[in-house]
Amino acid sequence: MSSESMPIAGAGNLPGAARRVWLETLHEWLITVDHKKLGLMYIGYALFFLVVGGIEATIIRIQLAVPHAHFVSPEVFNRMFTMHGTTMIFFVAMPVLFGFANYLVPLMIGARDMAFPRLNAFSFWMTAFGGLLLYFSFLGGDGLYGAGSAPDVGWWAYAPLTSKAFSRGHSTDYWTVSLLASGFGTIGTAVNLVATILSMRCRGMTLGKMPLLAWLNLVMSGMLLFTITPLTAAQIMLMVDRYLDGHFFDTHAGGSAAIWMHFFWIFGHPEVYVLIIPCFAFVSEIVPVFSRKPIFGYPVMVAATVAIGGVSMSVWAHHMYTIGMTSYENAFFVLTTLAVGVPTGIKIFNWLGTMWGGKIRYAPPMMFCLGFLFQFLIAGLTGIMLGSAPFDWQLGNSYFVVAHFHYVIVGGILFALFAAFYYWYPKMTGRMLNDTLGKWHFWVFLIGFHLTFDFMHIPGLLGMPRRIYTYEPGRGWAIWNMIATIGVAFQIAGILIFVFNLVHSYFRGRVAGDDPWDAWTLEWATSSPPAACNFAVLPEVRSRRPLWDLKHPEDPDWKYE
Amino acid sequence: MDPNETRLTDGVRLPAPTAWPVVLAFGLTLVFAGLLTTAAVSLLGAVFCLAGCVGWFRQVLPHERHEMVPAPPVPAPAVTSRTEVERIEIAREIHRARIPIEIYPVAAGLKGGLAGSVAMAALAMLYGLLSRGSVWYPINLLSSIVFADALHLPETYLTSFHAVLLLVAALLHLVTSVLVGLLYGVMLPMFPRRPILLGGLIGPVLWSGLLYATLGFINPLLNQRIDWRWFVASQIGYGVVAGLVVVRQQRVRTRQFMPFAVLAGLEVPGILEGKEEERSEPQ
Incomplete structure (x- = not known):
């Protein structure tokens, strides 16, 4: 065990000494440039906003549970779905994935830190302050009725709803400016990850011997550099419209609302892959260890990821079939959308190929990976359905789309994230998460997820539009909405079990040791938690599974690669 | 960071912690926040930004600041309790459940389809003879797919000979039979264990079930005139004969x-x- 364990407990007996230790600790974390601490700060920050975004989702679901409900006002409802979407994408999913990337990439490639440690700290703080600025809008938003109000234009913020005529005060500006600020952090992290992975690998780690997690984060970071910039450009254009009376999105003055849609979705759809590719990375690391087999088809997995990264940047307008594009444009985006399913399917087959014939251990990380596999497959299939223009004309902007999207985000991304938490928590803290609580968490959350999002497809098929405040009885929507809301209660219970497990295991969990899963990548070659410099001696590798080579000198991988 | 560094005995050099990145980030956020509140906030943010930039530059210029941290003890060599390694046997035979390496030639499907068409026609005419006393009844019914008005005419019309209707029915019957025969030729090698059960029984029953469930919506008049027991029997007759002919052909x-x-x-x-x-x- 290292002396680097988090200095929270054991603060001394005297109140003054305790206060001094706390202040020193706070100062240490405030000025740190260590990738591990910054990674943990990203993760902690994202978990906080996960709770906030979850509360907003609960309010939405309670409001929609029964017809003619008035749990909140229409104005608050609009703010809730706007803040829920914005928070979950920009201040939960991205930060938590950056946190894991920050923590794991240098360890897995045998480096001492990120390439630009100070830029790393700057990026985290920009993301953090961006989120705080967004939530300050509840106090300082200066909405239509004079009171402070949060943004209420949806997380797409479509024009012309964002024009000054329809969005008075500064609530929309808070949305724009906070995302612009956090965008600086995102670009900084992407640059840092690319530089680290390309230039900081340990001896012997060629690109062909790099862990899949590093490969996939490289692709994700490259995508971010291409996709964040259109969003940033669009936000600056929107600020010009709102502050300087520009006309980029003003249709009465020669502007175009569709331009905003294009700019937003050039970012928005690849963003889904930016979020899911690191989750593919988690699954690609966890499934082999819990199947006791090397990953099936490593080169194809890399090629498929690169293909996804490329093709996914040419599918954005499948979110816009209903605006009236030409048949050629529709056909192009249908074809590219269907094409992106091919490399994704290859990945699913390769994970199944990895498990095939393996000795599978059903520990919580693997259970969440299996949940991910099944649910992501379903999400992909409904995505293919919506990628077809005629189908989308019928169901675009319905709850079918909401169900599909949440199948990706919750059923795919969140399940993979839970798997990552159970798998790498021992490395981060030196303690194992409780296995029994982990299984309770899995089953309770799984039931909640399926109750909510399986049944959410049905009101969508029956014509229920997204973002409506309430609805009339007798349309056949009520029962499905009630079931979806009941599912949220299960999900909250699952999250509470998870949070309790995180806290309880930190203090009372079984000591993990350096390599509790008998794994094969470099992060398990150092102490748990790792020392400030990561490794006593920088490692040298000869294969994709360096720890396998050490554990099995009679049968090393490098003989076969 | 020095990527060439591999071993240090007295400590490891790491980038020194610094507050300037958080100062710069805070300043930049305040600059943005001033757009939402008041210009004074932006001004304060600009001061923080300036201080952050200067402080950051001084951290890295002319030389990057480092701190020495004690080198941790070298961890024990990685070991595993799972010392036994099992290698998965790769089968010498190629497993092909769906894409067969041997298939029937196109001619097999043609022959099967034609033979099946004869069997189906025989059963259908037997039905016409037994139920209406006329072999033309099922032929005229089939042609009503094209000549829909024929179903509105009295039954005597449907039980009598009409050359045009015979021609149309024969064409429909032959084209469909040959196409389904070709489909059998392609599909049956994918189910090598019981091809006749699939092609002769399960396939026709599923097809008949689909038609039974939907024909009432598609063509209610035709639906009223169909005797479904005989329909299923003729479908099975086609399937069994076509299947038998196909599976007796030489594979390539x-x-x-x-x-x-x-x-x-x-x-x-x-x-x-x-x-x-x-x-x-x-x-």
């Missing part, structure tokens, strides 16, 4: 078994054992 090998190099047209020595043996034989 596909190119699926060939190596990629051969399929790609590459001239690579040693990829086909037979050819190598031929070459090595004494002249």
